[in-house]
Amino acid sequence: MSAAEISRLARGTLLPGFAGATAPRWLLDELEAGLGGVTLFAINGNVPGTEALAALNARLGKDATPLITIDEEGGDVTRLSGHLAASPYPGNAALGAADDPELTRRVYRSLGAELAEVGVNLNFAPSVDVNTAADNPVIGTRAFGSDPQLVARHAAAAVTGTQEAGVAACAKHFPGHGATVEDSHLGVPVVDADLALLERRELVPFRAAIEAGARAVMTAHLNLPEITGGVPATLSPAVITGLLRERLGYQGVIVTDALDMDGASGAIGIPEAAVRALCAGADLLCLGPREHEASVRAVLAAIEQAVRSGRLPAERLADAAARTGDLKRWLAGHSPAAVDRTAGLDAARRALRLTGGLPSWTGAPLVVELAASGNIAVGPTPWGLAPFAAETVRVQGAATEAGPLLERATGRGLVVVLRDAHRHEGQRALASALLAARPDAVLVEMGLPVWRPEGAVHLATYGAAEANARAAAERLGLVAA
Template identity: 40%
Template sequence: MFRRLPVLAGATVLLLTTACGGGDEPRPGERPAQPPDSTDPEAAAAELLAEMSLEEKVGQLFVPVLVGTTAEENADVVERYHPGGFIYFPENLETPEQVAAMSNGLQELAADSGAGVPLFLGVDEEQGLVSRLPFGARFPDAMALGATRDPGMAAELASATAEQLAAVGINLDYAPVADVNVNADNPVIGIRSFGSDPELVGEMAAAEVTAFQEGGVVAVAKHFPGHGDTDVDSHTGLPVIDKSREDWERVDLPPFQRLVEAGVDMIMTAHVLMPQLDGSQEPATLSPDLITGVLREELGYDGVVTTDALNMEGVRQTHDDGEVAVRAVLAGADQLLMPPDLDLAHSAVLAAVREGRISEARLDESVLRVLRLKLRRGLFDAAPADADAAAGVAGNAAHHDAAQRVADASVTLLRNDGGLLPLAEGASVRVLGVGAEEIGAALADLGLAVTDSADGADAVVVGTDGARGDAEQRDLVARARASGAPVVVVAQGTPYDLAALPGIDAYLAVYSSMEVSRTAAARVIAGAVSPSGRLPVDLPGTDLAFGGGLGY
């Protein structure tokens, strides 16, 4: 965790008079030609800050969406705005070689522009449901990790992910999710959370943070002050969490408190309204009481705070996009992620500083935090990504094996009436529903006879994902039951489906629709793996609670 040294606070005032007093235009002849001499991030960041124009400092606050698949397509944005970074999405990512070349090109553009500050190149690579890379090992979702109860596996996921990202020049991952999922109807977190127990979530998230940062990749814990108790998706609306300060401190706070103490590089805000914690009627992203008051002053966090994406409707309810950017900075945010109109947002923040609404001292606080983190993670002297090495890492067999081990350890057997599972070798099985092709292929490889009809089958396996809210999936399970064959459900989303599927004979929760999770389910059904996962959440509407799970 970063701590502002007393000498730096005094030095900042002096730097403001020299850096900003002579006008806002860059001074190319005074630009450092290489990284600052000091090896202390505090002193080096101050040295860099003194050489930056006002526009360049404001630029460090912005992280826009990347355009296209080449650096050249983004050259104008780098030159005009000097952004603090970019965020990659699937449309920007093709092959390891292409991503490495694009990352290298972007860093070259940044080095040749303005103060020459390198870029955060970030991505949402949580693994599981939220994964952007089209190559490399695919691990199960966070809830599957929670079911293993093994922080070593969380660290293994983050280490492998960090290696894959760093190989293609991506130096920041918007992960892990530190939200405690206590709402079965949560439409946006769910299996992205490690579970409903604050201690478990904190332990697993801390393991990932440590592994990401040891791998040279900036870790971003999200979404403060907590998005696990919502029934509204903040991408489409503003969730309201009407819980007391006491309840929030008991459930949502502990993982973030643990990560602050562990020195997490960056924390992302949530676009949620918590009226009992903050009377401003603003989402947390725009709340000085929550970001500056609670996160900074009460928890003592002096790392980088980033907003969640500013193009989400949860933060666009009451202000225009320029005002949202200004208010986020005033609330205490250091980086503004994905403004829907970069020019409008940049102009609004720049004007707010020039007019004194955002003080230059407040701006410099954020820029110093950003620069310190870039120095601490070695961005100024990072070697270019090597395309050949990137291709090798993407196909790393050890990473794929690790993903399968995590999936195998996560499978949670919650019902097994009459000892139906494991099925005997050679048993006939009809496979239907979500993931049927992959589950069926894995069962066939394990010696079971996969049939085209339920008639005479020893069991019908039905894959589900969110059946509680999907009548077609529930109807498919009902038709399988009507066949007269025993029914095995493989739940690949949250495990809450069980309450909506009465009368089934066996129920497996794998918490993920990744191929490794479907293979793991097949291994348990066939008896090649004994189920060892334990429920990471309570199951409302059933007699099963956190920690539940059967074995063979």
């Protein structure tokens, strides 16, 4: 195989990020030279609006046939608004709470249709992790639930719906990120599970997604000591080739989670992580939001050197190119579906869970939102009931804030909005102080409803998307249904 062919095949494995809402010259040149595609990131300014995004993606595809990828899960992980607005579609936790696979299929088909309209052809969704760790800092409401069979039926529905819209689905994060309390953006989480446990739990929804025809699967930067022996799954032949290819029989495209994450490259650097991932059996390398022209050059050099030294067989690159080519041919043969945003609100309404009876209020209640930091995957997307409430105040969440808030709420109703209160001691302390003085207050949990004070009126939305907020506001009588 010639050096030029090796270079082109190496480029075909890369999905870099880039800065801005227009395609830089270096990126267009790389696409013409065979670059696999790009990953769009709101934090890079790639998503200024739907019209501009459609124009950007049309330019990217003018002289090449790139994969244009994005993390658009709906719910709390949304990119299409550029982090300026919450999603009109609830996330997986709400869909799992509603537990209607046909509704999940409908939501993902509409979400896929919106992606197709702006030129995205590979969506890094759905998350099919089984969230068995309540304190999981990075999955949480991104999962359909904690029961493998429930997650499996919705995984299949989500894959089917997405691909009915002509967009390739990518089931993630293999072999399952739900049983850890660590974030792989910041380190290498450990999942203490042997193969038997994985078969009963983590692998169940991945099998369902594969059977539903998922065109891609994304790996996770996890250490499974019983299987990987300390190596992150993304870099482990035992996981990618042994588990996913051989045991599960998956023949589609395998893409890595972002290689700039510490869980993959913190100890070895991105170029080395790229080589190891390809050796392990990955086909596409998501480099991450900060990895632009210089990183592409460095990764290409590392891959080419690995081939020249015999460490990475050229046939491995050819195999990756063949799978990517199959994916592009599949995309060329599919037509988009129609957008159906009513599906999002329908699902959000059906996901609501009310404990206790709502009080009768005279006039508009005071809505108190307790600040909650998101994780890196979620980003700075706005959330809460403020768009639907007459008066809202957002506080940090500490028991010492109760006095002024109670005074402000004198003579009217009180709604306290939480987000993953089980993970935030300050939220629990302030909510408890407010409830002690105002037992008629209503708690609205917009994360996972793990913490529920006994006797409190509690409304769980299973997510903080715009659809979740509107559905909650309707139930509370803040807006008309």
